[in-house]
Amino acid sequence: MSQTIIWTIAVLTVVGLLLAVFLWFVAEKFKVVEDPRIDQVEGVLPGANCGGCGYAGCRAFAESAVKAGNLEQHYCSVGGNAVMKQIADILGIAAVEKTRQVAVLRCNGTCEVRPTANTYDGWASCNAEASLYTGETMCAFGCLGLGDCVASCKFGALSIDPQTGLPVVDQEKCTACGSCVKTCPKHLFELRNYGPKGMRMVVTCRNEDKGPAAKKACANACIGCGICAKTCTHDAIVVENNRAYIDYTKCKLCRECEALCPTGAIHGVNFPKPLDKEAVKQRVNERNRKAREAALAAKSESKEETA
Amino acid sequence: MSKQTFHIGGIHPADKKISRDCAIEALPIPPTVYISLSQHIGAPAKPIVAVGDKVKTGQPVAEPGGFVSAWIHSSVSGTVKSIGPRKDLSGKSVPSIEIAVEGDEWIEEVDLSDTLVTEFPEDNKAIMAKITSGGIVGLGGATFPTHVKLSPPPGQKCERLIINGCECEPYLTCNYRYLLERGEQVAVGVAILMQVLGVKDATIAIEDNKPEDIAHMKDVVAKLAAKSDKFRGIEIMPMMTKYPEGGEKQLIDAVMNRQVASGGLPISVGAVVQNVATAYAVYEAVQKNKPLVSNTLTYTGDCVATQHNYEVRVGTPLSFIIECAGGMPQDAAKVISGGPMMGRAVSNLDAATVKGTSGLLFLTAAQTKRAPATACIRCGSCADACPMGLEPFLLKRLALAGDLDGLEQNAMQDCISCGSCQYSCPASIPLLDIMTQGKAKVMGVMKARAAAAKAAAEAKAAATSAK
Numbered sequence: 001m002s003q004t005i006i007w008t009i010a011v012l013t014v015v016g017l018l019l020a021v022f023l024w025f026v027a028e029k030f031k032v033v034e035d036p037r038i039d040q041v042e043g044v045l046p047g048a049n050c051g052g053c054g055y056a057g058c059r060a061f062a063e064s065a066v067k068a069g070n071l072e073q074h075y076c077s078v079g080g081n082a083v084m085k086q087i088a089d090i091l092g093i094a095a096v097e098k099t100r101q102v103a104v105l106r107c108n109g110t111c112e113v114r115p116t117a118n119t120y121d122g123w124a125s126c127n128a129e130a131s132l133y134t135g136e137t138m139c140a141f142g143c144l145g146l147g148d149c150v151a152s153c154k155f156g157a158l159s160i161d162p163q164t165g166l167p168v169v170d171q172e173k174c175t176a177c178g179s180c181v182k183t184c185p186k187h188l189f190e191l192r193n194y195g196p197k198g199m200r201m202v203v204t205c206r207n208e209d210k211g212p213a214a215k216k217a218c219a220n221a222c223i224g225c226g227i228c229a230k231t232c233t234h235d236a237i238v239v240e241n242n243r244a245y246i247d248y249t250k251c252k253l254c255r256e257c258e259a260l261c262p263t264g265a266i267h268g269v270n271f272p273k274p275l276d277k278e279a280v281k282q283r284v285n286e287r288n289r290k291a292r293e294a295a296l297a298a299k300s301e302s303k304e305e306t307a
Numbered sequence: 308m309s310k311q312t313f314h315i316g317g318i319h320p321a322d323k324k325i326s327r328d329c330a331i332e333a334l335p336i337p338p339t340v341y342i343s344l345s346q347h348i349g350a351p352a353k354p355i356v357a358v359g360d361k362v363k364t365g366q367p368v369a370e371p372g373g374f375v376s377a378w379i380h381s382s383v384s385g386t387v388k389s390i391g392p393r394k395d396l397s398g399k400s401v402p403s404i405e406i407a408v409e410g411d412e413w414i415e416e417v418d419l420s421d422t423l424v425t426e427f428p429e430d431n432k433a434i435m436a437k438i439t440s441g442g443i444v445g446l447g448g449a450t451f452p453t454h455v456k457l458s459p460p461p462g463q464k465c466e467r468l469i470i471n472g473c474e475c476e477p478y479l480t481c482n483y484r485y486l487l488e489r490g491e492q493v494a495v496g497v498a499i500l501m502q503v504l505g506v507k508d509a510t511i512a513i514e515d516n517k518p519e520d521i522a523h524m525k526d527v528v529a530k531l532a533a534k535s536d537k538f539r540g541i542e543i544m545p546m547m548t549k550y551p552e553g554g555e556k557q558l559i560d561a562v563m564n565r566q567v568a569s570g571g572l573p574i575s576v577g578a579v580v581q582n583v584a585t586a587y588a589v590y591e592a593v594q595k596n597k598p599l600v601s602n603t604l605t606y607t608g609d610c611v612a613t614q615h616n617y618e619v620r621v622g623t624p625l626s627f628i629i630e631c632a633g634g635m636p637q638d639a640a641k642v643i644s645g646g647p648m649m650g651r652a653v654s655n656l657d658a659a660t661v662k663g664t665s666g667l668l669f670l671t672a673a674q675t676k677r678a679p680a681t682a683c684i685r686c687g688s689c690a691d692a693c694p695m696g697l698e699p700f701l702l703k704r705l706a707l708a709g710d711l712d713g714l715e716q717n718a719m720q721d722c723i724s725c726g727s728c729q730y731s732c733p734a735s736i737p738l739l740d741i742m743t744q745g746k747a748k749v750m751g752v753m754k755a756r757a758a759a760a761k762a763a764a765e766a767k768a769a770a771t772s773a774k
Contacts, residue, residue: 127744
C-alpha cells in the first residue's frame with residue numbers, strides 16, 4: 001500500500017519535472033520581449049479608452065508613445081498635464097505642457113428665438129436629420145437638438161437643456177477629448193482654451209447667411225455687421241462668411257465686443273462681475289473720439305507743413 | 308399576370324396611379340426661373356453667362372465642370388439677374404442662375420414643330436455630340452449624365468439596351484403618359500440609343516399595371532419596324548408590378564436574368580439601362596436640336612382636388628406650380644419631390660425644379676405620421692423584402708454600434724436606399740435612416756482607402772521610374 005503511494009509520487013514528480021523543463025524551453029523559444037514601460041504608461045493613463053488622443057485606446061497610446069520615445073504626437077487631454085508629467089518621468093524625457101481646453105458650443109439658437117418652419121419626424125439623430133435637410137428651423141447652421149453629442153460624450157459632460165433645447169457643457173467634467181467636435185454634423189463645437197479662471201469669450205453663432213436672413217431665422221444670430229472686429233484693439237476678431245470668430249489665443253478678455261454686439265451673439269463666461277454695457281460703450285466712444293481728433297490734428301499739421 | 312420580375316425581395320405597395328388619365332399639359336412659364344448649377348450627379352457646371360446678359364430659351368448658360376458633368380441651358384428667354392447661392396428643396400445652398408423671363412424666344416436651330424422625324428444620321432459622333440451638348444441626364448432619378456453612360460469603358464461591350472418604363476414608384480404617372488402620348492418619339496429615341504451603343508436588341512420594360520402602355524407601344528414599334536430595319540430589335544416586355552422593379556440592377560436581373568456584382572456597373576454584364584423620359588429627351592436633342600430645358604412632373608396626392616401631369620421648364624419654383632394648380636391642398640401635411648418611396652421631403656417651397664424632378668406629391672398628416680418604433684422581433688421581414696439580398700436588421704445593429712468593418716463585410720455599400728425594409732418592418736424601426744448613415748460612413752472609409760492605395764501606387768511608380 002505504502003509502496004503504491006511512493007511510486008505515484010515519484011512518477012508524478014518526474015513527469016512534472018520533465019514538463020517543467022519542456023515548458024521552460026518553449027517559453028525561452030517563443031519569448032516576446034515587451035518594453036515594461038508600456039505597462040507602466042498604461043497604468044498611469046485614465047483608462048477611459050475614449051480615443052480622444054487619436055489612438056484606438058489607452059493601450060495603443062502607451063505602445064505608440066513608448067515606441068516613439070517622445071511625446072510630440074501624444075497628448076492625453078483627459079489626464080491633462082499631471083498624467084503627461086508622470087508619463088514623461090517614466091520615459092525619462094521632458095514633459096510637454098499644454099493649456100487646458102474645453103469644448104464650447106457655438107450656437108445660441110434657443111427654442112424661443114428660433115421659430116420652427118416644419119416638423120422632423122424621422123430617426124432622432126442629428127446626423128440623420130442633417131443628411132436629409134437643413135432642419136426644423138430656418139437656420140441651416142444651428143443646433144438640431146437631438147443630442148448626438150450627448151450620446152458621444154464618454155464623460156457625462158454634455159446634457160440637453162430642456163428649456164433652450166441646446167446642449168450644455170459641464171466644464172468641470174469636459175476633458176476636451178473632442179468626440180463632440182467630430183460628431184456634430186453642424187460643426188458647432190470647438191475646443192478652446194479654458195482661459196484664466198475659466199473666463200473666455202465666444203461668438204455663439206455659425207450662421208453664414210446674410211444679415212437679414214440670419215436675423216429672420218434666429219434673433220440671437222450673428223449678422224456679420226463687423227462692429228466687433230472694428231472695436232477689437234487686439235486684432236482677435238475676424239468676420240468671414242457673414243459671421244464673426246474670436247481667436248482665443250489673441251483675445252484679452254476686455255469684453256468690448258460683447259458690449260457692442262447688436263444681437264447679443266457674443267458671450268463672455270465665468271466673469272466675476274456682470275458686464276456694464278453702457279460704461280464700456282462710453283469708453284469705446286471716448287477712445288474713438290480721441291482717435292478721430294488726433295487724426296484730424298495730424299492732418300491739419302501736415303497741411304500746415306506743406307503750406 | 309406577367310411573371311417577369313427580379314428574383315429576390317421586393318414589396319407591393321398600393322400603386323395609387325390616380326393621375327393616370329391626366330394628359331401632359333404645359334405649365335405656364337413663371338416670371339423668374341432659378342437654374343441650379345448642380346442638377347446632375349458629378350461636378351457642378353460652371354456658369355458661362357454674366358449678370359445682365361440676355362439669354363434665349365435653349366441657350367447654354369453653364370458648361371460641364373468635369374468629365375462626369377453636363378451642360379445646362381436656359382429654360383426661358385430673358386435677362387440673367389444674379390448668379391449665386393440659393394436654397395434648394397432641403398434648405399441647402401446651391402449655386403444657381405436667376406433669370407427674369409421676357410417672352411419665350413428660342414434659339415434658332417431648334418425645331419419646335421410636332422412632326423415626327425424617324426430618320427436619323429448614321430454618324431454616331433454627331434449624335435453623341437448632340438446628346439452631350441443637349442445636357443441630357445438620366446431622368447429616372449439619379450440624373451447621371453447620359454453621354455457618360457453611353458461611353459462604355461474600353462473592352463466592355465453592351466449587349467442589350469433596357470428602357471425603363473416600369474415607373475414602380477406609387478403615384479407617379481409621367482412615364483406612363485410619355486409612352487401613351489409620345490410613344491413614337493420614345494421609340495425613335497430608343498433606336499438612336501441602340502445605334503450609338505452598337506446593339507441589336509432593346510427591351511422596353513413596362514409594369515403590367517399599365518396595359519394601355521404595353522398595347523400602345525407594341526403597336527407603335529410594329530408600325531415603325533415595318534418602315535425601317537432600325538426598329539426591328541425593339542421588344543416590349545410586360546413586367547410584374549412590384550417595387551423596386553425600376554431599380555437598375557433589379558431591371559437587369561428581371562430582363563436578362565443576370566446579376567451585377569457588388570460594386571460593379573451594369574455594363575459589366577452587358578447592359579445599359581435608360582429611362583423612358585431620357586429616351587424622349589434624346590429624341591428631342593438629336594432630331595429637333597432641342598436641349599433638355601423642360602421635364603414632366605406628376606402633381607398628385609390623395610388630398611389634391613385636381614391631379615395633373617405637367618410639363619415644366621427647368622428652374623420653375625415649386626410655389627409657382629402649386630399656385631398654378633390652385634394653391635396648397637387643404638389637408639396636405641407633407642410635400643415630397645418625387646415618389647413616396649424614394650422622393651425627398653420638401654422643406655423649402657421656394658426651391659426650383661431641376662432636370663430630375665419627377666413629381667410633386669402631397670400627403671396628409673395621417674399618411675405621413677410615423678408610428679413609434681418598437682423593439683425588433685427578429686421576424687426577418689426586412690431581409691425578405693430587400694431586393695439587394697441584404698440583412699437590414701443586422702446592418703441596423705452594426706450601424707448603431709459603429710462597426711464599420713462589419714458593415715462592409717455585410718455589403719452595406721450595396722444598399723440602393725429603396726426603403727423596402729422600412730416599409731415592411733412591423734416594428735416601424737427607421738431601418739433606412741439608420742442604414743443610410745452607416746452606408747455614408749462605409750463609403751467614406753472605402754473611398755479614403757482607394758485614394759490611399761492610388762497614392763501609394765503612384766508613389767511606387769514614381770520611385771521605380773526614378774530608378
